[in-house]
Amino acid sequence: MGRSPCCAKVGLNRGAWTAQEDRGLMDYIRAHGEGGWRNLPKKAGLKRCGKSCRLRWLNYLRPDIKRGNITADEEELIIRLHKLLGNRWSLIAGRLPGRTDNEIKNYWNTIVSKKVKDQPKPSKETRIMKPKVVANSRPATQVVRTKALKCSRVLFLAPPQARPQAMQQQQQQQQHHRANADTTTQTDAVPAAKNKNADGKAPCLAGSEDHLATDFDFSQMDLSELLNSDLSDKFRGFGCCNYGSYNSTSSASSSPSTEQAMMFSEEMVQSWNLSGCAHDQANVGSNLQSLSPFLDCNKGEWLASGII
DNA sequence: AAAGAATTCAACCGCAATTCA
DNA sequence: CTGAATTGCGGTTGAATTCTT
Numbered sequence: 001m002g003r004s005p006c007c008a009k010v011g012l013n014r015g016a017w018t019a020q021e022d023r024g025l026m027d028y029i030r031a032h033g034e035g036g037w038r039n040l041p042k043k044a045g046l047k048r049c050g051k052s053c054r055l056r057w058l059n060y061l062r063p064d065i066k067r068g069n070i071t072a073d074e075e076e077l078i079i080r081l082h083k084l085l086g087n088r089w090s091l092i093a094g095r096l097p098g099r100t101d102n103e104i105k106n107y108w109n110t111i112v113s114k115k116v117k118d119q120p121k122p123s124k125e126t127r128i129m130k131p132k133v134v135a136n137s138r139p140a141t142q143v144v145r146t147k148a149l150k151c152s153r154v155l156f157l158a159p160p161q162a163r164p165q166a167m168q169q170q171q172q173q174q175q176h177h178r179a180n181a182d183t184t185t186q187t188d189a190v191p192a193a194k195n196k197n198a199d200g201k202a203p204c205l206a207g208s209e210d211h212l213a214t215d216f217d218f219s220q221m222d223l224s225e226l227l228n229s230d231l232s233d234k235f236r237g238f239g240c241c242n243y244g245s246y247n248s249t250s251s252a253s254s255s256p257s258t259e260q261a262m263m264f265s266e267e268m269v270q271s272w273n274l275s276g277c278a279h280d281q282a283n284v285g286s287n288l289q290s291l292s293p294f295l296d297c298n299k300g301e302w303l304a305s306g307i308i
Numbered sequence: 309a310a311a312g313a314a315t316t317c318a319a320c321c322g323c324a325a326t327t328c329a
Numbered sequence: 330c331t332g333a334a335t336t337g338c339g340g341t342t343g344a345a346t347t348c349t350t
Contacts, residue, residue, distance in 0.1 A: 036335090105339070
């Protein structure tokens with residue numbers, strides 16, 4: 001049994017595309033626009049699978065594709081983004097106008113990874129000092145998962161030492177809540193109690209907006225709710241987040257996609273770290289590098305914690 | 309010049325996420 | 330709400346090209 005194939009492969013062309021096929025595909029898309037890949041080949045008179053048409057268009061025929069070698073600047077950006085995002089090629093490609101995920105993936109696998117491998121290991125003296133990892137954070141070696149994960153919620157946590165009062169309050173609240181769990185219903189939790197974890201558990205922390213404003217300590221906010229709220233202003237007050245740059249690089253959507261969520265995380269991290277909270281390295285690259293120990297992704301949630 | 313090795317990159321594949329009926 | 334259809338993504342393959350001997 002198993003999943004049925006995306007199309008009947010019998011009688012379809014495979015392998016390299018001919019100029020005639022390219023023309024047919026381009027003409028059709030110019031006339032009817034992108035999408036409907038499954039039925040496109042039949043309508044366009046192509047003996048190709050829809051998936052193959054989509055790939056050909058996205059990676060080769062699109063008019064906005066940039067041809068030519070990857071520049072040194074682009075390479076530097078790819079390396080930096082890869083350090084931050086791992087093998088999320090489409091995300092990386094999104095930051096390189098005109099470049100495709102396939103191109104960047106190939107470039108990485110052939111050129112960059114080789115360069116990185118061939119680089120001599122830095123000596124103790126020249127090795128970049130990473131910031132001290134806060135308590136409860138993951139080991140520094142486990143930085144960013146290479147496999148893209150669903151990311152629908154964002155979790156911020158200030159390091160424990162930065163919020164002793166809030167910690168106490170939360171612990172008391174949690175104890176109180178546990179004690180009353182069987183008989184009472186929680187009504188004062190903000191963000192709304194509807195914000196449950198993917199596994200159905202209620203948020204482990206709760207707080208009012210005042211609490212957020214004073215302590216920068218909240219959790220389990222639904223991303224769409226977060227983006228549409230006025231919390232961005234509160235963040236700006238702390239120099240930690242810049243939704244403006246997020247919005248300018250992402251298409252508007254009421255329900256942020258995984259990609260948008262990831263971009264959000266990236267923007268957040270950049271703005272956060274560049275705001276000079278903890279480090280004074282001169283460039284973005286080393287800032288991101290210094291931040292990497294504080295990034296982790298677990299069970300579809302991003303955890304960003306560090307020195308604020 | 310020829311053969312084999314190495315490299316490049318377009319295309320394919322399977323799976324997961326998202327959308328639709 | 331559910332299952333099917335569709336789309337998108339990252340890993341992998343292999344033909345074409347380039348390099349080395």
